[in-house]
Amino acid sequence: xxxxxxxxxxxxxxxxxxxxxxxxxxxxxxxxxxxxxxxxxxxxxxxxxxxxxxxxxxxxxxxxxxxxxxxxxxxxxxxxxxxxxxxxxxxxxxxxxxxxxxxxxxxxxxxxxxxxxxxxxxxxxxxxxxxxxxxxxxxxxxxxxxxxxxxxxxxxxxxxxxxxxxxxxxxxxxxxxxxxxxxxxxxxxxxxxxxxxxxxxx
Numbered sequence: 001x002x003x004x005x006x007x008x009x010x011x012x013x014x015x016x017x018x019x020x021x022x023x024x025x026x027x028x029x030x031x032x033x034x035x036x037x038x039x040x041x042x043x044x045x046x047x048x049x050x051x052x053x054x055x056x057x058x059x060x061x062x063x064x065x066x067x068x069x070x071x072x073x074x075x076x077x078x079x080x081x082x083x084x085x086x087x088x089x090x091x092x093x094x095x096x097x098x099x100x101x102x103x104x105x106x107x108x109x110x111x112x113x114x115x116x117x118x119x120x121x122x123x124x125x126x127x128x129x130x131x132x133x134x135x136x137x138x139x140x141x142x143x144x145x146x147x148x149x150x151x152x153x154x155x156x157x158x159x160x161x162x163x164x165x166x167x168x169x170x171x172x173x174x175x176x177x178x179x180x181x182x183x184x185x186x187x188x189x190x191x192x193x194x195x196x197x198x199x200x201x202x
Contacts, residue, residue: 009169013141019134027106034114111128115163
Protein backbone atom coordinates (compact mmCIF):
# COMPACT_ATOMS: atom_id res chain seq x y z
CA UNK A 1 0.00 0.00 0.00
CA UNK A 2 1.07 3.60 -0.51
CA UNK A 3 2.63 5.33 2.48
CA UNK A 4 -0.74 6.49 3.70
CA UNK A 5 -4.33 6.87 2.55
CA UNK A 6 -6.27 10.13 2.48
CA UNK A 7 -10.06 9.87 2.33
CA UNK A 8 -11.86 12.70 0.56
CA UNK A 9 -15.49 13.24 1.50
CA UNK A 10 -18.10 15.97 1.45
CA UNK A 11 -21.75 16.65 0.89
CA UNK A 12 -23.53 16.71 -2.44
CA UNK A 13 -22.32 19.58 -4.68
CA UNK A 14 -19.47 20.40 -2.31
CA UNK A 15 -16.75 20.09 -4.96
CA UNK A 16 -15.20 16.84 -3.76
CA UNK A 17 -15.11 15.38 -7.30
CA UNK A 18 -13.16 18.36 -8.59
CA UNK A 19 -10.81 18.06 -5.61
CA UNK A 20 -10.09 14.41 -6.40
CA UNK A 21 -9.54 15.30 -10.09
CA UNK A 22 -6.88 17.78 -8.99
CA UNK A 23 -5.15 15.11 -6.90
CA UNK A 24 -5.15 12.90 -10.03
CA UNK A 25 -3.64 15.73 -12.07
CA UNK A 26 -0.88 15.90 -9.46
CA UNK A 27 -0.07 12.21 -10.08
CA UNK A 28 -1.88 10.72 -7.09
CA UNK A 29 -3.88 7.51 -7.47
CA UNK A 30 -7.57 7.98 -6.64
CA UNK A 31 -9.78 5.03 -5.67
CA UNK A 32 -13.44 6.02 -5.97
CA UNK A 33 -16.27 4.46 -3.95
CA UNK A 34 -18.73 5.23 -6.75
CA UNK A 35 -16.59 3.20 -9.17
CA UNK A 36 -16.33 0.44 -6.57
CA UNK A 37 -20.11 0.41 -6.08
CA UNK A 38 -20.58 -0.30 -9.78
CA UNK A 39 -17.74 -2.81 -10.05
CA UNK A 40 -18.94 -5.07 -7.24
CA UNK A 41 -22.36 -5.57 -8.85
CA UNK A 42 -21.21 -6.27 -12.39
CA UNK A 43 -22.73 -9.44 -13.91
CA UNK A 44 -20.94 -12.50 -12.56
CA UNK A 45 -19.93 -10.83 -9.29
CA UNK A 46 -21.06 -12.58 -6.09
CA UNK A 47 -22.45 -9.33 -4.71
CA UNK A 48 -24.89 -9.06 -7.61
CA UNK A 49 -26.06 -12.60 -6.94
CA UNK A 50 -26.57 -11.72 -3.27
CA UNK A 51 -28.60 -8.61 -4.16
CA UNK A 52 -30.81 -10.58 -6.55
CA UNK A 53 -31.26 -13.35 -3.99
CA UNK A 54 -32.47 -10.78 -1.46
CA UNK A 55 -34.54 -8.43 -3.62
CA UNK A 56 -35.55 -10.65 -6.54
CA UNK A 57 -34.79 -10.56 -10.26
CA UNK A 58 -37.05 -7.52 -10.67
CA UNK A 59 -34.12 -5.29 -9.71
CA UNK A 60 -32.30 -6.28 -12.91
CA UNK A 61 -32.57 -4.51 -16.23
CA UNK A 62 -32.69 -6.30 -19.60
CA UNK A 63 -28.88 -6.27 -19.76
CA UNK A 64 -28.56 -8.30 -16.55
CA UNK A 65 -27.26 -5.32 -14.57
CA UNK A 66 -28.95 -3.66 -11.63
CA UNK A 67 -31.64 -1.22 -12.73
CA UNK A 68 -30.41 1.60 -10.52
CA UNK A 69 -33.53 3.71 -10.94
CA UNK A 70 -35.77 0.78 -9.96
CA UNK A 71 -33.54 -0.07 -7.00
CA UNK A 72 -33.53 3.53 -5.77
CA UNK A 73 -37.31 3.60 -6.01
CA UNK A 74 -37.48 0.31 -4.12
CA UNK A 75 -35.34 1.35 -1.15
CA UNK A 76 -35.85 5.13 -0.98
CA UNK A 77 -38.96 5.02 1.22
CA UNK A 78 -38.20 1.68 2.88
CA UNK A 79 -35.50 2.06 5.56
CA UNK A 80 -35.22 -1.70 6.29
CA UNK A 81 -34.70 -2.40 2.57
CA UNK A 82 -32.09 0.35 2.36
CA UNK A 83 -30.30 -1.06 5.41
CA UNK A 84 -30.34 -4.53 3.86
CA UNK A 85 -28.92 -3.22 0.58
CA UNK A 86 -26.17 -1.31 2.38
CA UNK A 87 -25.33 -4.45 4.35
CA UNK A 88 -24.83 -6.33 1.09
CA UNK A 89 -22.88 -3.60 -0.70
CA UNK A 90 -20.67 -1.92 1.86
CA UNK A 91 -18.33 -4.82 2.78
CA UNK A 92 -17.35 -5.63 -0.85
CA UNK A 93 -17.03 -1.90 -1.63
CA UNK A 94 -14.64 -1.48 1.30
CA UNK A 95 -12.66 -4.53 0.17
CA UNK A 96 -12.47 -3.18 -3.41
CA UNK A 97 -11.24 0.19 -2.19
CA UNK A 98 -8.63 -1.35 0.09
CA UNK A 99 -7.33 -3.54 -2.73
CA UNK A 100 -7.09 -0.49 -5.00
CA UNK A 101 -5.15 1.38 -2.31
CA UNK A 102 -2.81 -1.57 -1.79
CA UNK A 103 -2.08 -1.65 -5.52
CA UNK A 104 -1.33 2.09 -5.73
CA UNK A 105 2.24 3.16 -6.41
CA UNK A 106 1.92 6.92 -5.86
CA UNK A 107 3.53 8.44 -2.73
CA UNK A 108 0.13 8.40 -1.04
CA UNK A 109 -3.32 7.46 -2.28
CA UNK A 110 -6.65 9.27 -2.19
CA UNK A 111 -9.85 7.33 -1.67
CA UNK A 112 -13.06 9.18 -2.54
CA UNK A 113 -15.86 8.14 -0.16
CA UNK A 114 -18.80 10.55 -0.56
CA UNK A 115 -20.86 8.88 2.19
CA UNK A 116 -18.07 8.30 4.69
CA UNK A 117 -19.98 9.97 7.54
CA UNK A 118 -23.07 7.92 6.75
CA UNK A 119 -21.12 4.67 6.30
CA UNK A 120 -19.37 4.26 9.62
CA UNK A 121 -16.53 6.76 9.38
CA UNK A 122 -13.15 5.66 10.69
CA UNK A 123 -14.59 2.57 12.35
CA UNK A 124 -15.52 1.19 8.91
CA UNK A 125 -12.17 2.20 7.36
CA UNK A 126 -9.50 1.76 10.06
CA UNK A 127 -6.76 1.88 7.40
CA UNK A 128 -7.36 5.56 6.58
CA UNK A 129 -4.47 7.83 7.47
CA UNK A 130 -6.26 11.17 7.15
CA UNK A 131 -9.73 12.40 6.29
CA UNK A 132 -10.15 15.49 4.12
CA UNK A 133 -13.59 17.09 4.15
CA UNK A 134 -14.50 19.39 1.28
CA UNK A 135 -16.95 21.69 3.03
CA UNK A 136 -19.29 24.29 1.60
CA UNK A 137 -21.67 26.75 3.30
CA UNK A 138 -25.27 25.61 3.13
CA UNK A 139 -26.56 28.44 0.95
CA UNK A 140 -23.73 27.96 -1.57
CA UNK A 141 -24.33 24.20 -1.60
CA UNK A 142 -28.04 24.61 -2.34
CA UNK A 143 -27.39 27.11 -5.13
CA UNK A 144 -24.78 24.87 -6.75
CA UNK A 145 -27.00 21.82 -6.49
CA UNK A 146 -29.92 23.60 -8.14
CA UNK A 147 -27.68 24.85 -10.95
CA UNK A 148 -25.92 21.50 -11.44
CA UNK A 149 -28.95 19.21 -11.37
CA UNK A 150 -31.65 21.59 -12.55
CA UNK A 151 -33.78 20.97 -9.45
CA UNK A 152 -35.90 23.41 -7.48
CA UNK A 153 -35.05 24.71 -4.03
CA UNK A 154 -37.35 22.30 -2.23
CA UNK A 155 -35.86 19.20 -3.84
CA UNK A 156 -32.32 20.50 -3.34
CA UNK A 157 -33.07 20.97 0.35
CA UNK A 158 -34.41 17.41 0.62
CA UNK A 159 -31.31 16.03 -1.12
CA UNK A 160 -29.03 17.83 1.34
CA UNK A 161 -31.16 16.78 4.32
CA UNK A 162 -30.91 13.11 3.28
CA UNK A 163 -27.15 13.18 3.88
CA UNK A 164 -25.10 13.54 7.04
CA UNK A 165 -24.95 17.06 8.41
CA UNK A 166 -21.99 19.38 7.94
CA UNK A 167 -21.24 18.99 11.66
CA UNK A 168 -21.14 15.18 11.35
CA UNK A 169 -18.74 15.35 8.42
CA UNK A 170 -16.51 17.98 10.02
CA UNK A 171 -16.29 15.88 13.19
CA UNK A 172 -14.38 13.29 11.13
CA UNK A 173 -11.99 15.75 9.52
CA UNK A 174 -8.22 15.94 9.87
CA UNK A 175 -8.12 18.49 7.05
CA UNK A 176 -10.82 20.80 5.67
CA UNK A 177 -11.14 22.74 2.43
CA UNK A 178 -13.80 25.45 2.59
CA UNK A 179 -14.93 25.46 -1.03
CA UNK A 180 -16.87 28.72 -1.17
CA UNK A 181 -14.83 30.30 -3.97
CA UNK A 182 -14.00 29.41 -7.55
CA UNK A 183 -12.24 26.48 -9.16
CA UNK A 184 -8.80 28.10 -8.93
CA UNK A 185 -9.12 28.52 -5.16
CA UNK A 186 -10.14 24.87 -4.76
CA UNK A 187 -7.24 23.65 -6.90
CA UNK A 188 -4.82 25.85 -4.95
CA UNK A 189 -6.07 24.41 -1.65
CA UNK A 190 -5.58 20.87 -2.98
CA UNK A 191 -2.04 21.69 -4.11
CA UNK A 192 -1.17 23.03 -0.67
CA UNK A 193 -2.45 19.85 0.98
CA UNK A 194 -0.62 17.76 -1.61
CA UNK A 195 2.66 19.36 -0.61
CA UNK A 196 1.94 18.59 3.05
CA UNK A 197 1.01 14.99 2.29
CA UNK A 198 4.20 14.51 0.30
CA UNK A 199 6.19 15.71 3.29
CA UNK A 200 4.45 13.05 5.39
CA UNK A 201 5.39 10.27 2.96
CA UNK A 202 8.51 8.28 3.86
